[in-house]
Amino acid sequence: ETGVTQTPRHLVMGMTNKKSLKCEQHLGHNAMYWYKQSAKKPLELMFVYSLEERVENNSVPSRFSPECPNSSHLFLHLHTLQPEDSALYLCASSQAADVSGANVLTFGAGSRLTVL
Amino acid sequence: QQQVKQSPQSLIVQKGGISIINCAYENTAFDYFPWYQQFPGKGPALLIAIRPDVSEKKEGRFTISFNKSAKQFSLHIMDSQPGDSATYFCAASITYGRHNYGQNFVFGPGTRLSVLP
Numbered sequence: 449e450t451g452v453t454q455t456p457r458h459l460v461m462g463m464t465n466k467k468s469l470k471c472e473q474h475l476g477h478n479a480m481y482w483y484k485q486s487a488k489k490p491l492e493l494m495f496v497y498s499l500e501e502r503v504e505n506n507s508v509p510s511r512f513s514p515e516c517p518n519s520s521h522l523f524l525h526l527h528t529l530q531p532e533d534s535a536l537y538l539c540a541s542s543q544a545a546d547v548s549g550a551n552v553l554t555f556g557a558g559s560r561l562t563v564l
Numbered sequence: 565q566q567q568v569k570q571s572p573q574s575l576i577v578q579k580g581g582i583s584i585i586n587c588a589y590e591n592t593a594f595d596y597f598p599w600y601q602q603f604p605g606k607g608p609a610l611l612i613a614i615r616p617d618v619s620e621k622k623e624g625r626f627t628i629s630f631n632k633s634a635k636q637f638s639l640h641i642m643d644s645q646p647g648d649s650a651t652y653f654c655a656a657s658i659t660y661g662r663h664n665y666g667q668n669f670v671f672g673p674g675t676r677l678s679v680l681p
Contacts, residue, residue: 452607488573491608491653491671538607552598553669555607 451475452556454539460562463529469559471522471539477554478543480522482514485536485558497522529563536560566591568656570672577679583641585675587654590635594656594670599628599639602651602674611652612639644679651676 452473461467473480482494494508497516511533513525522539536558569588577583587597598613614621614628614637621628627640641648654672 454607488673490568490673493669540607552610552613553600553608555600555609557605557607 452539452541452554454537454556454559456559457557458560458562460564461526461529462564463531465529466525466527468526469524469537469539469561471524471556473520473522473539473541473554473556475541475554476543477541478519479541480516480519481540481542481553482522482524483538483540483555485538491538495524526561529561531563534561534563566670568654568670568672570654570675572675573673574676575678577644577677579644579646579679579681581644581679583639583644583648583677583679585639585652585654585677586636587638587656587672588634588636589656589670591656591658591670592635593658596657597628597630597637598655598657598669599626600653600655600671602653604650608653641677644677646679646681649677649679 455470459467479498481496484492484494495502495514511528515523515525524537538558539556540553542553571586575583595616599611600608601611602608612621612623612626612628614630616630616632619630625642628637630637639652651674653674655669657669
């Protein structure tokens with residue numbers, strides 16, 4: 449496998465359920481991200497991990513809990529979500545930029561989440 | 565200041581025509597402006613990018629025009645094809661250097677392009 453792989457691709461859950469989204473990158477990158485994509489809204493950065501350390505948390509509700517056990521894997525644990533959390537959740541990875549250029553985000557295909 | 569505005573929200577173009585998508589930003593510290601293309605069921609993928617030290621960058625049928633003084637940049641798709649039908653996102657970021665990572669990417673809301681056969 450190459451690139452960034454996300455599972456599951458589709459998830460339907462009730463408001464009281466606990467589920468997890470998984471992301472795996474095969475690019476040797478050292479930074480991983482969770483983005484939320486809602487209709488007609490800009491991509492919203494949720495979390496950033498660089499070298500397995502969380503470096504960004506954009507005021508995301510605590511019902512979303514990220515986990516990065518190593519540089520290739522990223523999880524988003526979900527519990528007691530709300531219907532407005534229904535969205536496409538995108539994982540991305542990048543390599544820290546060198547002095548000559550900015551880094552490029554490589555996205556996975558996303559996990560489509562529906563909260564009933 | 566961190567917002568990137570994008571227009572139009574949707575665009576319909578005949579095959580062979582020119583598609584133009586515009587973006588504007590406020591933060592003059594931005595120094596890297598990529599465009600991402602997203603097909604249904606896929607994640608966004610980098611299409612083309614520009615830095616503000618040049619006014620234009622061309623890759624095949626895709627061209628970015630950059631106006632630093634106006635703080636605007638645009639994507640032009642020449643000879644548009646039905647296969648170009650997708651959602652296009654402009655973005656802006658700041659390059660810190662050696663240890664930078666992409667947490668500072670700001671995305672526009674996207675433009676849904678439909679190219680009619």
